[in-house]
Amino acid sequence: MTLVRAVRLIGVGVRTHVSYMSRSPLEITFAVLVPLVYATLAVYLFRAADDPDRLLTAAVGAGLMGIWSSVLFGSGGAVQNQRWLGTLETLVASPTPLSLVLLPITLATAVIGTYAMGATVLWGAVLFDVPLDFAHPLLFLAAVPVCVLSLGMMGLLLAATFVLLRNANALANPLDAPVWLLSGMLVPVTVLPDWTRPVSWALPTTWGSRAVHAATSGGAGAGEVLVPMGVALGLGALYALLAVLVLGRVERRARAAATLALA
């Protein structure tokens, strides 16, 4: 498959799945309403802490949490949904590599997650008078898509591992809060025990969050946004590469054991 065809496939796939998910009330609830509750909770907590200067950080942090939740459940559901719909075998049997079929789904879940970011920031501005004084507005607009892209690629690795598990949700459900925590989406990673640092550094979500937060809050130079953006993209690409390798192995194993629909 040529690069142009692969890019076209990803583009068309993302558009299709974003349209499909945007029509699902459950997806919209996850993407908008639940993050709004977390944003409200964060704003009241930051207010209670007498830290009104960081209310925008709280709203943006809640938005990042929403993006991750969307990717996590979307990626878990990416394979499970195909399994339930009975289309997983057809997708695996098609000449298009499975990774290129799944990547648009996981990217689309991250794009749907940006609804959360938009909703929480607007919610904060309209209801809580949070001033939208981003330190680097243009870099913020660049950092969010980069974060979305890296999370989408991370989602591909999740989806790849979930192909093997019938109860993918069992793994997805408890992964929500630890990644919020380890990535510093709302709580700085400096609060966590030292042994968690290597885990944090290995997550694209950490670097994506760092870039978005640096672009949001004052005092950070452009370099503090651009470098984490680069690391997030690099790590995301590494996760995607790992996902391709895992998917190849998983696919061969599932074909050999004839357990794709049952795995």
Added chain:
Amino acid sequence: MPTRTPHTDSGSAPGPYRRTVSALRLVVVGGALSYRALFNWTTPPMFIGTLLVGPLLQLLFFVFLGRQLHVADDRFYLLGNAVVSASTACVYGGTMAVANERRYGTLGAVLLSPRNRAPLWFGRAIPYVLNGLVISVFTLSAACLLLGLRIPVEALPGLGAVLLAAAAGCSAFGLALGALGLRFRDVFLVSNVASSVLLLLTGANVPRETLPAWMRALGDVLPLTHAADAARQLSAGGGLDGRGIVAELLTGAGYALLAVVLLALFERGSRRRATLDVM
């Protein structure tokens, strides 16, 4: 040759004893059967991942958030989240107990039954009360071990009673949400939002005095709010707050009543419109 005694129907209605036994059987056996059939998370990976590990990790998230913001101490978040951890099993379980009958196409058979609706539906809530209690106890114990928080031994019986009241109230709340499943298609959408709202309004994670008055008023009529307060008071050595438990039980009774009314209302409406199994 053995003789078979023919069954004779005296024509009289069963006595109060038989009626009670029959109702109890419906509550216990019917509840257990519906739990096995309708609760989607009974497999060990789902139960452990979603109901035990998930709430514990959520508790740790809020503990570290609290440490960063210095809004309240670890005890506040630990007790609040241990109480609220029951909500996953109770809210979603209560919803599944009703809504999944419709989803799996068995609702018609259930509603054709001549049995009294109150034991039929309340029996379904009991497994979730027990689930909620187990999850709260596990979350509290694991978090105390991980974070090194000590709870006075003499507070444990009271704490058990508070957690039981919380799980019972929350299951009734879940059943009331599940009743909406007789009328609306996307009832899990409501459950998701309700479950998140409990995190905010019950004061599990935000001190209630920092919330606006209307949010505090809403929290007062939600399950878990009074239980979280009572649990915190107990663990701090303040003794059992009888009013807190009574308030929690009354809240739960209110939702139980609401569930019965909604179930009866929606059942009648569904029969009238012939929309019982329409998804």
